[in-house]
Structures are given as C-alpha cells and as structure tokens.
Amino acid sequence: MPEKSEAAKREEAILAFWERERIFEKSLEKESPKGEFVFYDGPPFATGLPHSGSLLSSVSKDLIPRYKTMRGYRVRRRWGWDTHGLPIESAVEKKLGLKNKKEILALGIETFNETARSLVLEYVHDWKRYIERIGRWVDFDNSYKTMDNTFIESVWWGLKEIYKKGRLYEGRKVLMYCPHCETPLAKAEIAMDNTYKDITEEAVTVEFRIKGQPNTSLLAWTTTPWTLPGNVALAVGPDIEYVTIEKKDEGTGPLVRFILAKDRLQAMFGTDEFKIVKEQNGSELIGLEYEPLYEIEKVKEYAGKKWQVLPADFVTTEEGTGIVHTAVIYGEDDYNLGLKENLPMVPLLNPNATYNDDAPEFLRGQYIKKAEPLIKEDLEKRGLLFAKALNTHSYPHCYRCGTALIYNAVSSWFIDIQSVKKRMLAENQKIAWVPGHLKDGRFGHIIESAPDWTISRNRFWASPLPIWKDKKGNVTVIGSLDELKARTKKSGNKYFVMRHGESEKNISGLIRCSLKDDDIHLTEKGREEVKHAAASLKESFDLVVVSPFIRTKETAEIVRETLGLPLNVVITDERLVEYKHGIWDGKMLVDFQKHCPTSGLLDKGPEGGESVLDMVRRAGDLLYEIERTHSGKNILFVSHGWPLAPIIAVARGADKTEIAQILDNGMPEIASVCELPFVPLPHNRNYELDYHLPYIDHIQLENENGEPLTRIPEVVDCWVESGSMPFAEYHYPFEHQKEFKKRSPGDFVSEYIGQTRAWFYYLHAMGVELFNQLTFRHVITTGNVLAADGAKFSKSKGNYTDPYELFERYGADAFRYYLMSSVVMQAEDLTFRDEEVKEAHARVVNMLRNILAFYMLYKDEMGPASDESSNILDRWILAQLNGLIVVTTEAFDNYDVPHATRPMREFIDDFSTWYIRRSRDRMKGGNAEDKKAALATLRYVLKEFSKVIAPVMPFIAEEIFQSVRETSDPESVHLVGWPEIKKRWRFFGDPDKKMIREMQEVRSLASEALQLRQKAGIKVRQPLASLTIPGTLTDELAQILADELNVKKIIVGKEFVLNTTLTPELIKEGDEREMTSAVAQARKAEGLSPKDIVRTEIRPDGKYSATLSTGPVHFNLVHDAA
16 A cells, blocks of 8 residues: 555545534534435445445445535435345355355355355445545445345335236246356346357257158257257248258268258358259248157157247348257247247256256266267267357356356246336336436337346345245245244244242342352242232243242242142243353342443353353243244243343344343343243344245245145345335335335436446336336436456456555545546446546646645635625636536536536636636735735635535545635535525626636637747746737736736737847846746745745855846845844
C-alpha cells in the first residue's frame, strides 16, 4: 500500500467528522417536504474483495440518493447481501477440496451448508471498509441477507401466491444444464458475464443406413458426437430439395449412395466424382426408416415411432448436410419434435453427465466429453463415420464454475412468464431507462423472447423449494411458517414450564450451580408459592421432568402431592440443571451479571462453565427427545430461571439475539407455571429455526388426511430471492405491510448492463407476477469496467490496482469523478486506467483545492457571502455558476450522470484559470469596496458550488463548505438543500447569456494575442503599448483584456495587431514586474503569508534571483527585528 497522500488524509478527516457528528443519520432525520424517494439496493455476493468494477454501482447508488436528499426527499438506504447460490457453493467446494456433487453428499449436506454459512460473510468487514472509504452512505450494519429466515419466508409467500394464481407448475423441458453443478440454469444466467466462449472441437458427419436400401445412407452432421447414442430420429425440411448421389466408396470401392440437401453437395463432396441419381423434396423422405446407430433396449421396446425420418421446421442448409440428427433428450428443438411425434424419451445420462446403465455398455460411467473419442472410434470401425473436421463455434459455459453446458431434458418447476408477458411489456413502458434505448431495445427484447422461468435447482445452499407432495403426487405449497407448523406432524403433547419456588439461593444472591455441593432448599415462602401455583392449575400431568437439584425436586414433589399424581410421574434429567457458571460458583450473582453480560456468554462461557448455546443445546435435546418418545401427554418441565429460558427459545426456534433477550427479560417468574406452545421446527444444531437443507427435511409434514408429505428435493433459483428483495427485505406480508406498500414501486435502481438479463428482469417479473405492476420507475444501467489490458478484472492475473490503493494515492473523490463522468455511465464499457484517476485528481479535485487554498489566504478578511456585486468578473462567475446549476439540475433530474458531472470540470477550469487569476489583484486590496465585493463573491460561489458537487465529490464538497460556512448554515453540506436557480427576467433577452458570450470573446482575443506574444518571444510580464482589435468591447471588458495581456490600452481598428515595440519605459516596467514576481515566489518558498513583512536585499550571493533586461539579479528576503 502506498504512503497515504495529503488528499487521503483530508478525506479520512471528513469521514471522521461524518461519523462523529452522525451526518448520515441526520440526513435521514431532517425534514423531507417531498416525502420518500425509494431506492432498492441490489445485493452483491461477499465472496471476495471489491474491485473498481464492483465499486462502480456503489458510487452511482450513492450519488442519486445524495442528490435526492438535497432536493427535499428522505432516502432510506439499506445494504443487502446475496448469500445463496453457486458462487458460495464454489467457494465451499474449493475450501473443502470437493470435486463434485457425489463428494458433497458423502461429506454431508449439513457440513457443506454450515461451511457455506461461515464463508458467506467472510469479507463483510473488508467490504464495509471499502464502502465507507469511497464515501458511500448506506445502512451497512443493518443489512438484509437472503439467507435470513424472514427473507426466506417472504420468498415462500411469493411462490405460494404465484402458485395460487396457477402460474407455478412442474414440467419437463430441455434446459441448459451444468454437469458439474448438476443443475439446470435459467436463460438469463446463460446470457450474462460473457458466458459464451468460442471453442474448437471435432464435428462429425455420420452415415445412417436406410433399411431395405443396401449401401444407401442418410448423412447427418453434429458438433456433439456424445449425443449420437441417444439418436431416435432424423429431421428434414419438407420444402428443402434433397438429392441422392452415387459414388465409389472412399473413391475406389463399390458404389454407395448418400442422401443430403442439394445445397450442401459442394460443402460435403467438393471435387469428388459423384452422380446425382435422384432429386426430391424433403417431404418425400418422411417415413424412411434407418438402422439405429445404437440399439438402446428401452427405445427398441418402444411401440411408437423411432429411427425414422421426420419433418421439422428448424432444419436449414446453412451448415451440415440439411439432415438433422435428433436426440430428443439433449436438444430443445429435438425435444419439441419428440413431443410432437411421440418419440421415445430415454435419458442416457446420470446427473453428472456420465452415461447411465441404459447407454451402450462400452460407454457406461464415462463422462460425455471423454466418451466422444470412443464413440467416433466405434463408428469408424463399423464404417459409419463419414467425415470429421474441426469446428469452431460459440458455446455457453456455466457462469459460476466455467463448465461447458449441455442441453438436457430435465424435470423442473417453472414460473409461467407467458401469461404475464403482455403486462410486463406494458409496465416496461412506464420505466425511465438510462440509457433510453434499453427500454425497447435490449430489455424489451429480453421480455419478448423470455421463456417460462425455471426456478428449481439441484443444489444445496439456497432457500428450499416449499413444495411437498403426497404419494399420489398431489401438491402442497407452503407459504409461511404458520402454514409449515399447521402441516407438521405433531405428537399431541402439551408442554408446560415451571420455575422452582423461592430458595435460600434467591435470598442470599449467591450462585450455587454445583450438584455435588447442593444443599439449597426452598424457603417456607417458596413452598407456599409452589403450593399456590399448583392448586391453581387446571391441568394434570402425565410426566414431570425435573432438574436434579434439591430446590427443583422439592418444587416438583409439592406439585405432585398437590395434584395427586403417582410417584412414577416425576423423573429427573440433568439436561435441566442450573446454568454452569464455572469459576463464578459460590460468588455473588450481581457481580457475575456485572462482569459477564449475556451477549458475551452466547458462544463462550466463563472459565470452567458452559456457554449459553451449550445450555440451549441440552434443553433442545431434551424437548425434541420427549416429542419423539411421547404422544398425547401433558408434560411439565421444572427447572431454574436460565435453563427454562432456553427451552422457551428452542420452542420458538429463536436465534442468538432473541435467546439473549429471553434470558435478560423473558425468564419465568419464581414458582410460575406457563404453557409452552411447541411444534417441531426445522432447526440447526443450536435449535435455531433454519429453513435450509438438510433441516427442512428433518420434519414430517402431513396433508389434511394425515397422510405423509415429501418435499421435492430442489432449492430455489437464487434469482427468485434477488427478485423478491423489495418485499422480502421487509418480511412482507408478515411485517411492515404499510411501509412496503408505501415504498412500492421503487423509484431507483442501478447496476451494470448484464443485470438487464438478470436482476432487473427478475425484479420486473416478480413485480408483475405478484403485484401486477412495475417494480422500479428509474434505472441507471452502467457498462462494464475492464482492466487496463481489456480483460475482466482478475485477482489471479493481477491486472488491476486495488482501489483502496488508489484512494490512498489520489483520494476517493477523484475515483468517483472519473467513473461518474465517463462513458461507463452510459452503458458503454470502460477500460479502467489508473492514470485517468490521477488526472481527475490533478485537473479536478486538486485544482478545486487550490481555489480553496487561495480563499483561505483571505478568510480572516471575509465578510458574508454575497451574489450582489456589480463587478463584471463577479457577475460573470455568478452567471457561470447559475448556468451550471441549471445544467446539473436538469441532468440529475433525468438521471443523466455524465452530463451532470462533466460541466463541473469546465466550471472549475473557468473558476481557476480566469476568475481567480483575473481577480487576484482585486483581492489584494487596492480598492476596498471592490475587494469586499470580490471576497464576498468568492465565498458565495465556493459555498454554492460545494452544494453542486456534493453528490459526486462529497469529500472536497464538505471541506469547502466547512471553510466557507456561516453560523446560520447547517453543520454539513450534506444537510443543506440543493442550490436554487436564479431566474433573471429581462425584456431584451437574458443578460447572463450575453455577458458569458462577451467574456468568451475576450478570452478568445486574449488567447490569440498571447500566441502573438509567444511568437515574438516576449513574456507576459513585459508590458506592451497596445492591442488593436476589430470590433468593440465595453470599457470593463476592454480593461480585463488589457490586464490579461499586460498592454496599456485596447484600440479599436480594422485588423488584429499587437504592438510589440519596447520603449525604455516599458522595459523598466517589465523589470519591475519581473522582480515583483520573483519576490512573490521567494515569499511562497519561505511559507510567508500576505501579512508577513519583509524587505529585499540585493546581494551577489543571494538565495533567490530574477532575470531582468540587464541580466540576472540575486537577492535575499530580510526579516527586520520588530
């Protein structure tokens, strides 16, 4: 990491100020007269460190909410994490050294998924560090996570609603399938992140021998020889012209005949000698039967059509032979043809793409790609391999593991998109897309061509599909925890918990948790409390399970006697013993509570003691054991305060936070009895509610008739979760109904262009499916950020600089400005270059900081900020500022970030190189009134400009604002309103535009004259007599031009002429200016302020020098004693 720059140090000081003063929180709490602006934050994966590409969307997601906050809206910003899916599973496989699904199952799903849980948030701390450093304001610590039970329950609700509408169904379709992950993928997943790769492999042309026609074959070509064992038909185009040719086999052997499309003759036979013996349309070939390449027993036994020629509209003559080999299980067109013609459907592959026991024996157990040489060798031996040649084509690969995908007919669950497609297209018309062409272009086309959405995945770490079936195949979809509890098989037991009566321990305040030294009895008051509680019970008990301590056994015995229960009803169980306090045993409880807060005991107990989770696990073991071994019983647990709290927590499926709350505030009162509602829940080893595999399948569900239900084994496509984010983050509809409805649809989303096929599409689909409306109103779509070598960012290749290193060198503002002003914000790809961040720092941020440094020289002399000056330079910069506000406001309102951002750089250049430079002498104080006006204008412009740049460059904006703010201003630039546009009404046009135009003319004249000076070899410090210009200027503008060029007067004439004649008087004045400049540079070198008084001493050995017309002069600066 490079040494921290001054820019980075200043930004970190601003970060500390924001945190110390709670500026982000205050921006949410301040008045919002325009109401709520709803921002949906797409959840990233936390499987690695951020790079500049992944931080791009964070900047755009920060910029728009900052702007909208300044415009009078409240913008809630909550971070989220996408915690499920193949990225995490791939990380687990790598960590545990697993190669395939078989090894995962051998390891155990629980171990696999718990490892996934541990890795999910591995980089959260690092992400937070980057996100905060880049200046993004977001509620990071209160993030939603797709693995949370509340989120999963809302996803289940969504699926149940879609099912109730008849748009969730099970079907078998040919889908793109990953053999390594052993799961199908949705169409959108295949089209993203450059998953198509050009591969070169051997394609083959195969001879299919026609039955009853010796030496006559149909030729079919395929790029996937592994599918040939599954061939059940050949397809031809009914209207395509085909030929039967005759030629010598291998050019020298007996005559053989081949059938193929006429248009493919040249491609297949080239200069070979052959004779066309017959021409026919494809329709004449239909019904021809041929000998199978491989006699698959189940296909052979099939009574319907098989191994014959069939018509199909997907056949072309663009490549191959015009005859298509058809393996119905392994091609989309093939499968549809198989359905239409009732062809046999016999899968030949295992889930991992090895051949199964229905395949030819020599292929069984072989992976398809490794089997291809065996198939080609076999066909060649049998004289059926006509030709083979290398073929390069684009092929899809798994976007997570990189494995080449295959088409595979699999059973899956689908969301019906076709029924809502028209509505999706109509709602898309209400969305404002940036860039606009995406609405009816890419996104519109995605909707138009979208198939039904396959949502089931044969994986592990994801929300389980909430779909159960009975033995007859009847479907039950669960949409909530309450529905799950209602369907869960129950023992019929009723449970009660009772805390022992007051004991000597309660009086003394001592901790007594050792059974070995137990001598603590109930007090008399305690005995009476228990008797009273038992007498008031309306229930009798079949079983009383009691802690083996004296005080709890005495309590149980009083209950037994009071209720008249037999002796054998009461049993002791050490799982109900007092919390094991370890080294605190025998010490005061109040001291333990002071030094050992509950939250600190959850995972690790005191020395020699147990953790809270240890206590929870023993309580859970007991409760679930009783549930398994008893039925229809009333059961009472008698124990101590803390051990009863975990039983209550286990019954609720409470997580750690809720467990701590129960222990601190929810323990039963002494001698109290309360019923314990309990239904077995899917839970992890800590007895926390957990819907994940394998826990969801540890509970038994039943239908209305008490018949067992079995859950289908798949999990939910993680894009269902991402698409459910707007309502699932609120745990809707179970909580926050009003808040969600108020915030739906959202106002703004932003991601890179690949998400048009993914998150944007699935958000839109879920919104229409569930709520019949769009999900978001405005979207900024960015392009891809590529490394300097034009490739994707790759940690292994080391082809990018850690963005944190860029922050340390140039600051986050420069990074933000570079991205926000670039073409990437117009959905075009950007090749990221570190030197362009450096340039943004130098030409934007640093130039602005230099202006601020100039202001700080005069800060002590500053009066209030004002825009009332009549000076032409002041009026010009104010007009420029107003024009900038007009442009940025319009652009930001249209979510056009580059056109809002780029003019800021132009303004900074004008501000620095023209206004400040031309105003320096005014501010030094020759004219007191003019100085006052110039300083007031400078303060005003800096303050207003800090507001304009605040959404884009929040750090330098804050630094400027803190330097120019007045006592009546809010404490931060991020708490002020957006600057107002000044409207100037005039009968004869806009005076600002006229002034800007005239000043631009002055600058153009100055530039031309400076070129003439340069050509003549005369420095600007050397005064000249005059400049003659064609046309006229006002006296004010003429004086500005004269000052800029260092000429005595501006003359109106017919031609543009710079008088370069140097008189002795002009030369003398030039020397004086040269000396003045040299002294100023010397003062700067010695760090002097304008208030420091020194004199110049000419000395041959002086430290400083000036080049005058007579030669160099050396001098020192002398500080005289006061």
